[in-house]
Amino acid sequence: MNKLILGRYLPGDSIIYRLDPRGKFLITFYFIGIVFLANNVASYGFLLLFVLFAVYISKINLGFFIKGLRPMLWLILFTVLLQLFFTPSENPLWHWGIFTLSTDGMRIAAYIFIRFVLIIFISTLLTLTTTPIEISDSIESILKPLKVIKFPVTQVALMLSIALRFVPLLIDETTKIMDAQRARGVDFGEGGIMQRIKSFVPILIPLFVSSFSIAYDLAIAMESRGYKDGEGRSKYRVLSWSKRDYMALVVMLLITIILLFIRSY
Amino acid sequence: MEIIFKNVTHSYEANSPLEGLGLDDVSLTIHDKKFTAIVGKTGSGKSTLVRHINALLKPTSGTILVGDREITPETNNKNLKPLRKNVGMVFQFPESQLFEDTVEKDIMFGPMNFGMSEADAKKSAHKMIELVGLGKEYLDKSPFDLSGGQMRRVAIAGVLASEPETIILDEPTAGLDPVGRKEIMDLFKNLQEQGRTIILITHNMDDVANYAEEMVVIHDAKVKAVGKPKDIFNDRSLLTDDILTLPRSAVFAQRLAKKNFSFPQLPITISELTTEIKRQVHGD
Numbered sequence: 001m002n003k004l005i006l007g008r009y010l011p012g013d014s015i016i017y018r019l020d021p022r023g024k025f026l027i028t029f030y031f032i033g034i035v036f037l038a039n040n041v042a043s044y045g046f047l048l049l050f051v052l053f054a055v056y057i058s059k060i061n062l063g064f065f066i067k068g069l070r071p072m073l074w075l076i077l078f079t080v081l082l083q084l085f086f087t088p089s090e091n092p093l094w095h096w097g098i099f100t101l102s103t104d105g106m107r108i109a110a111y112i113f114i115r116f117v118l119i120i121f122i123s124t125l126l127t128l129t130t131t132p133i134e135i136s137d138s139i140e141s142i143l144k145p146l147k148v149i150k151f152p153v154t155q156v157a158l159m160l161s162i163a164l165r166f167v168p169l170l171i172d173e174t175t176k177i178m179d180a181q182r183a184r185g186v187d188f189g190e191g192g193i194m195q196r197i198k199s200f201v202p203i204l205i206p207l208f209v210s211s212f213s214i215a216y217d218l219a220i221a222m223e224s225r226g227y228k229d230g231e232g233r234s235k236y237r238v239l240s241w242s243k244r245d246y247m248a249l250v251v252m253l254l255i256t257i258i259l260l261f262i263r264s265y
Numbered sequence: 266m267e268i269i270f271k272n273v274t275h276s277y278e279a280n281s282p283l284e285g286l287g288l289d290d291v292s293l294t295i296h297d298k299k300f301t302a303i304v305g306k307t308g309s310g311k312s313t314l315v316r317h318i319n320a321l322l323k324p325t326s327g328t329i330l331v332g333d334r335e336i337t338p339e340t341n342n343k344n345l346k347p348l349r350k351n352v353g354m355v356f357q358f359p360e361s362q363l364f365e366d367t368v369e370k371d372i373m374f375g376p377m378n379f380g381m382s383e384a385d386a387k388k389s390a391h392k393m394i395e396l397v398g399l400g401k402e403y404l405d406k407s408p409f410d411l412s413g414g415q416m417r418r419v420a421i422a423g424v425l426a427s428e429p430e431t432i433i434l435d436e437p438t439a440g441l442d443p444v445g446r447k448e449i450m451d452l453f454k455n456l457q458e459q460g461r462t463i464i465l466i467t468h469n470m471d472d473v474a475n476y477a478e479e480m481v482v483i484h485d486a487k488v489k490a491v492g493k494p495k496d497i498f499n500d501r502s503l504l505t506d507d508i509l510t511l512p513r514s515a516v517f518a519q520r521l522a523k524k525n526f527s528f529p530q531l532p533i534t535i536s537e538l539t540t541e542i543k544r545q546v547h548g549d
C-alpha cells in the first residue's frame with residue numbers, strides 16, 4: 001500500500017522545498033512541455049543534466065526517484081520495446097518476421113526511455129517537496145481568474161483538499177479492514193479470478209460504510225464551526241512569491257533558449 | 266499453544282528515511298492456557314507485537330514460534346490459514362470488519378473461511394451470539410442497524426465462532442459501558458478457564474489486576490518487564506518514569522499508607538484491599 005512514491009510528500013528542507021508551490025506547479029508542467037522539444041543526444045543530455053541537478057539541490061536521495069519509476073515500469077518497458085523492434089528502417093541490423101532492429105530504433109527507444117525518466121523525475125520532485133495541501137492551494141490560486149465566468153473556484157479547491165486529506169485516511173482504513181478480514185481467514189490474491197473479486201466484498205463494504213460516516217462527521221464538524229460557502233474567507237496558509245521564485249522562472253527561460261539552440265544545432 | 270518470540274525486530278518502512286522501529290529485539294514467552302495482559306503507553310508497540318502472532322506482520326529479523334509453527338522474515342503468505350484459525354484476533358474497533366447483510370452470516374464468515382461446514386458454522390453462530398450477551402433475535406438483523414456496543418459484540422462473536430485456541434484482544438472494551446465491559450471481560454476469563462490462551466492489550470490497569478495472571482510491559486518498542494501483575498505493580502522502578510500506572514486499589518492503598526496504614530505489598534484488587542484494611546483495622 002505504501003509503495004507509491006509518485007504522489008507522496010517527503011518532509012525535508014532545501015531550496016526546492018522553499019520555492020512557492022504555484023511556481024513549482026507551473027514550472028513542472030512547463031518542463032514536461034519542453035521535454036518534447038528535445039530531438040537529439042545533446043538536447044536530451046542537457047535536460048537530463050538539468051533534472052539531475054534539480055534532484056541534487058533538493059537534497060533528496062536519488063533512490064526515491066528511481067523508486068518512483070517502479071509503478072510505471074511495465075508501461076515504460078512496453079513502449080521502449082515497441083520502439084526498439086517496430087521502428088521501420090532502411091538498413092536494419094536484424095530482421096525477423098515483423099520485428100526489425102536498427103540503430104534508428106535503438107536511438108528512438110533510448111530517447112523515449114529518457115523522456116519517461118525526465119517526466120517522472122520532475123513530477124516526483126514536485127510531489128516529494130510539496131505537500132498535497134500546498135498543491136491544492138496553488139490550483140485554487142491558479143484557477144482564480146475563472147471566477148469571472150462564475151466558476152466555483154473556492155468550493156472546488158475545498159473539495160480537492162478534502163479529497164487529498166481522505167487519501168491517507170482511506171489507505172489506513174483499508175489496511176485495517178484487510179488485516180481484520182485476513183485474521184478471519186480471507187486470502188487475498190489466491191484462487192481464481194471470481195474468487196479474487198469475491199474476496200474484495202468484505203473490504204469494500206466496510207470501507208464504504210466508514211467513508212460515509214467519516215464524510216458525515218466532517219460535514220457536521222464544518223457546519224458546527226460555521227462554514228458556509230467559503231466565499232470571503234481569509235487564508236491560514238498564505239503563499240508568498242519571492243525573489244527566488246523569479247529566479248526559478250528566469251532559469252526556465254534560459255533552459256528553453258539553450259534547448260532551442262541545441263535543438264537546431 | 267505456547268508462543269515464543271526470539272529476538273524479534275520489526276521496522277516499518279524498512280530501508281527508507283521514514284523507517285521507524287515497531288519492535289526492537291523482543292524476546293518473550295507467552296504461556297499456554299494463561300491469561301496474559303500486555304500494557305504500555307500509546308505507540309509503544311503493543312499492536313505491532315501481537316500482529317506477529319498470526320503473521321499479519323512478519324519480523325524484519327528474529328523468529329516467532331506459535332506451537333510448532335515458525336514465523337520468520339522469509340515466511341510467505343501461503344498456507345497461513347491453519348495458523349490464523351488457531352489464533353483468533355479481535356482488533357481495536359472490530360466493528361469495522363462487519364459487512365454481511367445479517368448478523369448470522371457475518372458470524373459464520375470466519376468459520377466457513379476456515380473450512381467449517383455451513384451447518385456447523387450456523388450452530389456456532391447461534392452459540393456465540395448468546396455467549397456475547399445478545400439474544401438469538403439479533404441473528405436476522407443487519408449488523409449496520411446495531412449500536413456501537415452491539416456491533417462490538419457481534420464482531421467478537423465472529424472471531425470466537427472459529428473456535429480459536431488462542432485469542433488475542435486488542436483493547437476490546439474501549440468505548441463500552443462499565444456493565445458491558447465487565448460482561449465481556451468475564452466472558453474472556455470464562456473462555457480461558459475452558460482451556461484457551463488469552464492475550465489482552467489494555468490501558469485499564471484494573472482489568473489487568475482483576476483478570477490477568479501474567480503481565481508484559483512494553484516501552485519504546487522493547488519489553489520492559491514480564492511477570493505476575495502483583496510483582497510488577499510493586500516494582501518502583503517501573504512506576505517512576507510514566508511507563509506504568511497503578512490500579513485504583515493500589516492508588517487507594519498508597520493514600521492510606523500516609524494515614525497510619527502500612528502495606529508491605531500494594532493490594533491490586535478491591536478484594537485484596539478490603540481484606541487488608543479489615544485486618545489492619547480489627548488487628549487480627
Ligand SMILES: Nc1ncnc2c1ncn2[C@@H]1O[C@H](COP(=O)(O)OP(=O)(O)OP(=O)(O)O)[C@@H](O)[C@H]1O
Nearest residue numbers: 277278285286287306307308309310311312313314
Ligand atoms: N503502518 C505503520 N507504518 C509506520 N509506522 C507505524 C505503523 N503502524 C505503527 N507504526 C508505528 O509503530 C509504533 C508502534 O505502534 P503500535 O500500533 O504497535 O502501538 P500501540 O502500542 O498499539 O499503541 P496504541 O496503544 O495507541 O494502540 C508507533 O510509533 C507507530 O507510529
Ligand SMILES: [Mg+2]
Nearest residue numbers: 311312357435
Ligand atoms: Mg494498538
